[in-house]
Amino acid sequence: MNLRFVLLVAFAIATAALAAAFDYGLQPQKIAEGTYVLIGKTEDFSLENGGNIQNVGFIVTSAGVVVIDTGPSKRYGEQFRAAIRKVTDKPIVKVLITHFHPDHFLGNQAFTDVSLAALPATIKGIQAMGGPFADNLYRMCGDWEAGTEPVVPTVAQVGGVETIGDHTLEYIALAGHTDGDLAVFDRTTGVLFAGDLVFFERAATTPHANVAAWLDSLKRLREVPYKKLIPGHGPVVSDARAIDQTGTYLEWLDVTLRGAAEKGDDMAEVMARPIPKQFADIPLVQHEFTRSVTHLFPALEQQALAAGK
């Protein structure tokens, strides 16, 4: 065995390992007629998961494929598109972005030949924050994000009903998790893509949240006669458990932070509070609670201080 052979084998192993390292292993799961989801890990962004922490999906209609969210990176977008191609050779006719958070739209680069649609507030958010978001994910996920650049959707989506081939889709324009949260209800199959208005078995995130508006949006989603609900993060459900969990957690968060501000707690003291038993087992709840105090407490604190004058 000469040295050149050894080097060649070593090189081949290293290349294979590297290729495997950047393979998201995407496996679309069929959850209804023509309807597929790709469920991400209920984790925070990391070098290990490459940012694959969110759910995306697609609907194969007789007129072509509708894609809902594109994932956290250029690589993800490309692998997602390849995974769709394995299911159907129908063209992709529409891509809907549910909101402006990076794990939901940074795969857009793989879909630039298709009309990319999002609520106006989402378009505005991606314009303003796309660059910093991509930089931040590169910092957390490393080379999984190689070559990722934000692509701003060009079609302003409005709420309403649209028939695409043999599916009738209802676009529900909401807000609360961000300034623009699009839910997509497929009336043909009864599948509701809730975006990040609903988290399940993964603590809700609040960096751009308006909790009161969010709770209103959940009320609206409860009225939807869905058979299956795809949360933005966490497993698919066929009942109200996911909406209930998100709703009760947000209500607790709101009451807790308001109460703490009103009784004069310092922000660091609020962060040190224990999580109630009811929520303690939700993955990442401690982490997200710390983040949420940072996002939401200063405004409540200021109201409480103003009341003292």
Next chain:
Amino acid sequence: MRWWCLCLILVAPAAIGAETKDPLDSARWEEMRKQFFPGERVVFDDRVKVSAPKFAEDSMNVPVTVNADGLRDVQEIVVFADFNPILKVLEFYPDRAKPFLGFRFKLQQASPVRAAAKTSDGVWHVGGAWVDAAGGGCTAPGAGRAAAGWEKMLNEVSGRVWSAPDLSRRVRLRVMHPMDTGLAPGIPAFYIEQLVLRDNRGTSYIRLKTFEPVSENPVFTFDLPAGTETAGPLVLSGVDNNGNKIASTIKP
């Protein structure tokens, strides 16, 4: 007997090490000791409790409480962060307050944040915690800079007092100020240097010397023990490094 001697040899260096070895294992500790406590006695002490999040969700606003209530006769508390470009955050003199303080500060990168409490015997008692940060807390301009008219609100104070059944009081206050570090391009250092909270007879509860790393529009939390209450409002006064005065009263 021989066995007993061996134990003594093993235990003794460990005991000495516990007093001098930095529990936060920071490469900068020896430098901090030289800079902040030259020639003075320093001990690491769990009774100086520094509470901060493990990571900075917002590098411009890292919330911290320091509680040295387990120590007797605290004269002064100094807060600093080993890896910040400007090390010292503040000096706190709890004249008639509990040795407790809440505040927020800007963190440029992962660093220990430390509080050193000086007791009347001249010994510095040091506690601290690591905070991870993505970076940029000190060299980015403050958010308020982007809003028009921030200067009209300069040095405005909002504050509130909460009285407990045992007559101890909590005071929280916010002062509107950009607290510019001088490290963001094109923006010179502009920060509050001093705040004093007094009763209406002019006797101080606390004195604070603040430095560039304190957060924009800073919010502070103090605790006043029972027996320090007087009729009339609390009086806050202060000054920034441009000579602008801060003057406000807070109703009890």
